[in-house]
Every structure is written in C-alpha cells, then in structure tokens.
Amino acid sequence: MALTAPPFTVPLPRAPFERGSDPAAWYERVLGWTVAGGPPGQLVTGVRFDVLELPADAGAAVLRRPVATGPVAVTGRRMRFLVAAGAADELEGLLDWLEWGGVALDLAALGAGGRITAPVPPGHPVEAEGSPRGAAVWLRPPEQGCEALLPALPAPGQGSGPARGPDLVRLVAAAATECHRTRLGRTVRTGRTDQAVAFS
Numbered sequence: 001m002a003l004t005a006p007p008f009t010v011p012l013p014r015a016p017f018e019r020g021s022d023p024a025a026w027y028e029r030v031l032g033w034t035v036a037g038g039p040p041g042q043l044v045t046g047v048r049f050d051v052l053e054l055p056a057d058a059g060a061a062v063l064r065r066p067v068a069t070g071p072v073a074v075t076g077r078r079m080r081f082l083v084a085a086g087a088a089d090e091l092e093g094l095l096d097w098l099e100w101g102g103v104a105l106d107l108a109a110l111g112a113g114g115r116i117t118a119p120v121p122p123g124h125p126v127e128a129e130g131s132p133r134g135a136a137v138w139l140r141p142p143e144q145g146c147e148a149l150l151p152a153l154p155a156p157g158q159g160s161g162p163a164r165g166p167d168l169v170r171l172v173a174a175a176a177t178e179c180h181r182t183r184l185g186r187t188v189r190t191g192r193t194d195q196a197v198a199f200s
Contacts, residue, residue, distance in 0.1 A: 026121040031142060035118060040136070046112030048147050050088040052081040052171065053108045058178040063139070067174045068166030070150040071142040073119045075135070080116055081175070082142065084152035087111070087168050094172045105179040 024041025027033040034044040045051050049070075054062075059079025063072065071082045088111025095101050110116065119136035151166040 023121050023124045024118050026124065027118055030121075031144060031146075036115060038118075041118040042115040043118045045110045045114035045116060046085060046088070049082045049085055049150055051110040051114070051116055052083050052087070052091070052175060053078055053110060054081075054175050054179050055079070055106050055182055058106070058175065058182040061178040061181065062171070062174045065174050065178075067170050068151070069140065069171060070166065071138065071146060072140040073116070073136055073138050075117055075119070075137075079139075081171065082146075082150055083109075083168055083171070084147070084150040085111075087150075087152060088114075090153060090168065091172065094169060095176060098169070098173050098176060100176040100180075103176075103180065104183070105176055106183065107175055107179045 024035045024038055027035050027041070027043060032048070034047050035041045036044055056074055056077050056079045059072070059074070059081070062079075062081075063069070069081055073080045073082075088109035091107075091109040092101075095103075095105070095107075117136040119138045122138060122141040149166070151168040151171045153168050
C-alpha cells in the first residue's frame with residue numbers, strides 16, 4: 001500500500017507595493033473588498049463585513065480578554081472590530097438580551113450603507129509626511145478569506161468554535177462591559193479633578 005502525502009495549498013503571493021501606488025487598491029485586488037471615495041479610500045461596510053466601533057481604551061481592554069476577534073483597526077481614539085456582515089443589525093437586540101439595553105454605552109455598529117477609512121494595508125510603507133496623526137492602522141490585519149471567520153451569531157443549535165468562527169455574543173458582551181468600565185473610570189477621574197479644583 002503506497003502512502004501519499006495529503007494535498008496542501010500554497011497561499012497566493014501578496015502583491016508587492018510600488019512607491020506611489022494607491023494603498024486602497026490592495027483591498028480590491030487582494031481581499032475583494034469594496035472601496036469608495038478617496039483619498040483616503042473608504043471601505044464599504046455591510047457587504048463583506050460590518051464593524052463594531054468603540055473607544056480605543058475600551059477596545060484595548062477587550063483585546064486583553066480571552067475573547068476571539070477578527071481583524072481590528074484603530075483610528076484616532078476609536079477602535080473598530082470587523083464582524084460578520086449583518087451583525088450590525090443584531091447589536092441593539094443583543095445589548096437588550098445581555099441586559100445592557102438603556103445603558104449609555106459608547107458602542108456602535110456600522111452595517112449596510114456605512115463606510116470606514118481604509119487603514120494602511122499591512123506591509124505598505126507609511127509615508128511620514130502627509131500622514132495625519134491618528135491615521136487608520138491595523139492592529140490585527142485582515143487576510144484573504146477572513147470574512148468566513150468573522151464574529152457572528154451561531155446558527156440555531158450550534159455553538160461557536162474554530163470551524164464556525166468567533167461568537168458575536170461574547171464579543172458584544174465584552175465590548176459592552178469594557179465600554180461601561182471605561183465610562184465609569186472617566187467619570188471617577190473627572191469627579192476627582194472637579195473636587196480638586198473646588199478645594200484648591
């Protein structure tokens with residue numbers, strides 16, 4: 001009986017970046033994502049992915065938790081977690097179900113018809129001059145086919161796991177908790193500052 005090696009696939013080579021090339025073109029050529037406007041280019045949400053957006057400090061706390069995520073970008077003081085297309089429509093209901101409904105959270109979702117600034121693609125040189133402070137960058141960059149493993153609601157009777165991708169419910173629960181903690185922390189710090197001013 002002859003032994004045969006299992007078939008394997010070789011990843012497609014990444015297109016090299018030429019100086020002066022449009023970074024937004026990488027999204028269309030390599031990932032197949034819709035890009036609009038520019039410069040800077042805008043990634044259209046609601047087609048291949050939706051976005052869960054929250055304050056960067058709350059997002060950093062989510063990344064320290066044992067919660068699975070997909071690609072993550074940061075722009076200024078906002079962090080953006082890519083989630084499955086259609087997930088934005090579920091946010092309000094999930095927050096209610098998780099008993100966060102009615103609580104002021106700085107947590108939003110962008111779905112159909114939304115746009116985000118396209119972060120500089122991985123491996124693309126960042127131009128020092130002309131790059132505004134707080135420009136969009138990837139903390140966890142996307143890869144070809146990553147949409148299949150973005151956080152989503154599990155199908156009825158199915159849990160989450162490596163074959164199905166991260167669980168949207170766990171991500172939203174963690175994001176809501178960290179947004180609330182961040183807001184409380186700011187209130188406490190602001191309150192102490194106000195007291196210090198009052199007593200000085």
